[in-house]
Amino acid sequence: MASRNLPPRIIKETQRLLSEPAPGISASPSEENMRYFNVMILGPTQSPYEGGVFKLELFLPEEYPMAPPKVRFLTKIYHPNIDKLGRICLDILKDKWSPALQIRTVLLSIQALLSAPNPDDPLSDNIAKHWKTNEAEAVETAKEWTRLYASGA
Amino acid sequence: MDSEDDMHDAHDVESLDDDFYSGDTPMGSEDGDAEYDFVDNESEDSEDVTSHRQQQSYTILSVSDIRQRQEEDIHRVSTVLSISRVAACVLLRHYKWSVSRVHDEWFADEENVRKVVGLLEKPVEMPNARELPCGICFESYSSNEMTAAACGHPFCSACWRGYVGTAISDGPGCLMLRCPDPSCGVAVGEDMIRMLASDEDKQKYSRYLLRSYIEDNRKTKWCPAPGCEFAVEFVMGSSSYDVTCNCSYSFCWNCTEEAHRPVDCATVAKWILKNCAESENMNWILANSKPCPKCKRPIEKNQGCMHITCTPPCKFEFCWLCLGAWSEHGERTGGFYACNRYEAAKQEGAYDESERRREMAKNSLERYTHYYERWATNQSSRQKALADLHSMQNEKLEKLSDRQSQPESQLKFIIEAWLQIVECRRVLKWTYAYGYYLLENEYAKRQFFEYLQGEAEAGLERLHQCAEKELQVYLEAEAPTKDFNYFRTKLAGLTSVTRNYFENLVRALETGLRDVGPSGNQANANKNTSPKSLLGGKGGKSGKAKVIGTSSRSGDEAWTMATIGLASTAPTRTRGRQTCARCANSTGRFGLCCLLLCD
Numbered sequence: 001m002a003s004r005n006l007p008p009r010i011i012k013e014t015q016r017l018l019s020e021p022a023p024g025i026s027a028s029p030s031e032e033n034m035r036y037f038n039v040m041i042l043g044p045t046q047s048p049y050e051g052g053v054f055k056l057e058l059f060l061p062e063e064y065p066m067a068p069p070k071v072r073f074l075t076k077i078y079h080p081n082i083d084k085l086g087r088i089c090l091d092i093l094k095d096k097w098s099p100a101l102q103i104r105t106v107l108l109s110i111q112a113l114l115s116a117p118n119p120d121d122p123l124s125d126n127i128a129k130h131w132k133t134n135e136a137e138a139v140e141t142a143k144e145w146t147r148l149y150a151s152g153a
Numbered sequence: 154m155d156s157e158d159d160m161h162d163a164h165d166v167e168s169l170d171d172d173f174y175s176g177d178t179p180m181g182s183e184d185g186d187a188e189y190d191f192v193d194n195e196s197e198d199s200e201d202v203t204s205h206r207q208q209q210s211y212t213i214l215s216v217s218d219i220r221q222r223q224e225e226d227i228h229r230v231s232t233v234l235s236i237s238r239v240a241a242c243v244l245l246r247h248y249k250w251s252v253s254r255v256h257d258e259w260f261a262d263e264e265n266v267r268k269v270v271g272l273l274e275k276p277v278e279m280p281n282a283r284e285l286p287c288g289i290c291f292e293s294y295s296s297n298e299m300t301a302a303a304c305g306h307p308f309c310s311a312c313w314r315g316y317v318g319t320a321i322s323d324g325p326g327c328l329m330l331r332c333p334d335p336s337c338g339v340a341v342g343e344d345m346i347r348m349l350a351s352d353e354d355k356q357k358y359s360r361y362l363l364r365s366y367i368e369d370n371r372k373t374k375w376c377p378a379p380g381c382e383f384a385v386e387f388v389m390g391s392s393s394y395d396v397t398c399n400c401s402y403s404f405c406w407n408c409t410e411e412a413h414r415p416v417d418c419a420t421v422a423k424w425i426l427k428n429c430a431e432s433e434n435m436n437w438i439l440a441n442s443k444p445c446p447k448c449k450r451p452i453e454k455n456q457g458c459m460h461i462t463c464t465p466p467c468k469f470e471f472c473w474l475c476l477g478a479w480s481e482h483g484e485r486t487g488g489f490y491a492c493n494r495y496e497a498a499k500q501e502g503a504y505d506e507s508e509r510r511r512e513m514a515k516n517s518l519e520r521y522t523h524y525y526e527r528w529a530t531n532q533s534s535r536q537k538a539l540a541d542l543h544s545m546q547n548e549k550l551e552k553l554s555d556r557q558s559q560p561e562s563q564l565k566f567i568i569e570a571w572l573q574i575v576e577c578r579r580v581l582k583w584t585y586a587y588g589y590y591l592l593e594n595e596y597a598k599r600q601f602f603e604y605l606q607g608e609a610e611a612g613l614e615r616l617h618q619c620a621e622k623e624l625q626v627y628l629e630a631e632a633p634t635k636d637f638n639y640f641r642t643k644l645a646g647l648t649s650v651t652r653n654y655f656e657n658l659v660r661a662l663e664t665g666l667r668d669v670g671p672s673g674n675q676a677n678a679n680k681n682t683s684p685k686s687l688l689g690g691k692g693g694k695s696g697k698a699k700v701i702g703t704s705s706r707s708g709d710e711a712w713t714m715a716t717i718g719l720a721s722t723a724p725t726r727t728r729g730r731q732t733c734a735r736c737a738n739s740t741g742r743f744g745l746c747c748l749l750l751c752d
């Protein structure tokens with residue numbers, strides 16, 4: 001599908017994502033649908049996800065930028081704010097969305113969430129509990145999952 | 154017009170009132186001057202009603218009342234804090250429309266309040282450039298095509314309109330709209346909305362603002378009746394949650410279910426849930442027809458009271474609830490109303506486990522059915538009474554005034570009677586939910602409760618029948634009827650008696666009948682418990698009823714009262730009739746003549 005009906009803002013965002021990617025993040029639109037992005041985020045250093053390559057999908061709904069993009073992890077990840085289906089608990093993807101935010105800011109926020117898990121605002125109760133009762137062990141599991149599922153092979 | 158039996162019925166209610174509630178009416182009645190007492194009673198009652206209405210614990214607000222109050226509050230804050238109307242509105246919204254809270258917070262720490270709600274002390278100008286980039290569509294525009302909130306963050310008008318429109322269609326959150334810039338929290342107030350929103354959206358916004366004034370305030374709620382636009386302001390700490398809206402709907406301010414005194418909110422929620430779960434089993438109850446117990450033809454219930462007369466030629470009179478003959482109603486239980494009571498079939502002999510379980514399941518459904526049917530029937534009876542009340546107000550009263558040559562102002566007692574019936578049907582209905590959840594093992598309580606409920610049922614039946622059927626005669630009369638004044642006295646008397654009875658019943662049930670001891674405790678209960686202290690609330694005072702009553706009620710204690718330790722002071726149910734101590738008339742169940750008719 002061509003970019004014919006795309007608002008100029010989306011075209012500009014896409015061009016900038018491709019020409020000046022944020023460190024550790026890549027996002028490229030799919031051939032068939034310019035509103036659908038294949039995303040890769042590198043696990044931040046000094047986090048349990050270090051060394052992992054995480055695949056995500058990002059979709060810009062018709063109302064974008066008045067409505068937030070829809071984002072989800074495709075790679076399995078052990079994280080208190082991300083559930084089995086890869087859905088992410090992040091305020092700017094919900095009520096804190098503002099049309100002045102962008103794809104880039106969303107992906108940077110997700111990257112930051114990997115560095116700083118927040119078990120007090122969990123999406124996955126079990127993992128959050130694990131994190132709160134035995135953080136060291138939870139971090140080990142996260143590392144283990146990173147090795148198993150996000151080794152980028 | 155009345156058979157002797159009917160007269161007795163009226164006697165019963167009046168005497169019942171006297172007996173139970175003389176403690177409530179501090180009259181000099183030890184001398185037993187019945188007629189004087191009655192008159193006294195009446196004026197006492199009307200005073201009661203007025204004072205009741207004056208100390209109402211709530212205020213009904215119309216949409217224009219609400220707008221006016223809201224405007225006044227905004228104006229007050231704007232004046233006291235010397236800020237714009239729009240800023241005052243933002244502040245009040247944030248602090249849930251509490252003027253005092255706004256003042257407190259503001260004068261304690263204005264700077265912090267400004268930060269929290271997004272109000273700048275001085276507006277910031279937009280960047281001074283010929284062309285500015287819009288942070289939403291990423292296009293550039295000349296600065297006169299750009300708009301900004303007080304913070305000066307520029308966005309093009311098209312993006313602003315999209316932003317505001319999206320927020321309004323997302324719901325009441327639009328009342329707390331902030332600048333789209335993610336690093337900025339400046340409030341976007343009503344002035345911006347007026348400038349940027351479509352007409353339709355402006356209306357929605359102002360509707361949200363109005364709703365917020367009611368919904369975010371702890372002291373106000375909307376009337377839950379469908380389509381009703383009134384709101385209710387409640388005085389916190391009032392003793393009763395019952396509220397009657399100007400649309401005539403009564404509801405509980407606490408849980409917003411329909412009014413449900415004397416049952417508490419938790420029980421109501423349980424009961425409603427139970428009814429939902431059982432609704433398939435219970436549909437047949439809501440069907441409005443039953444076979445006549447005598448001729449088996451289906452009879453439709455098209456009236457409010459439970460006394461049903463089959464169509465000619467059968468004309469069998471029976472009770473809608475228990476299908477027993479009306480003439481014997483109560484007789485088989487020793488002269489009092491007992492069709493409210495559920496008695497599980499007694500099972501004898503040995504059962505195997507599965508049989509017993511099946512039997513128990515059947516019993517529990519039967520028990521529920523018993524209470525549900527009475528609950529539901531009183532509900533539909535109430536609906537019927539409401540409809541009758543309206544037709545009375547809208548047409549019949551005029552007709553009656555015509556037929557009986559009475560000014561309509563002299564016929565208010567009929568409206569009062571119907572209002573009372575509507576209210577009592579509601580209370581009676583909820584006593585069945587109350588009864589359902591009374592514990593099986595609280596034997597004494599259950600006995601006493603069923604006794605009180607039975608009396609309430611019987612009293613209300615009489616009032617309902619009088620207003621429904623006896624009135625008919627006067628409506629259809631060709632010329633003014635001589636005994637219309639008699640009818641007036643009777644209906645007004647029944648209304649007042651029934652009102653007192655139900656008010657006291659509600660109070661007694663609300664205190665959980667806590668004065669009733671367990672049945673093993675008879676000796677104590679005998680000394681300390683009387684229906685007066687239970688029902689009168691104020692206790693202490695002994696009225697004439699007791700004085701008259703003691704002589705006639707010494708020996709013949711009804712078994713239920715004896716078992717619950719109320720024998721000495723309970724209104725004694727006697728088998729058969731007795732003689733009134735004053736007029737030598739045959740008396741009602743309590744050995745007391747009806748004061749109303751004894752002259």
Ligand SMILES: [Zn+2]
Binds near residue numbers: 289290308309313
């Ligand atoms: Zn724009």
Ligand SMILES: [Zn+2]
Binds near residue numbers: 302304337339
């Ligand atoms: Zn701003």
Ligand SMILES: [Zn+2]
Binds near residue numbers: 381382398401
């Ligand atoms: Zn209403």
Ligand SMILES: [Zn+2]
Binds near residue numbers: 407408409413421
């Ligand atoms: Zn309630």
Ligand SMILES: [Zn+2]
Binds near residue numbers: 447
């Ligand atoms: Zn019949």
Ligand SMILES: [Zn+2]
Binds near residue numbers: 472473474477492
């Ligand atoms: Zn009956």
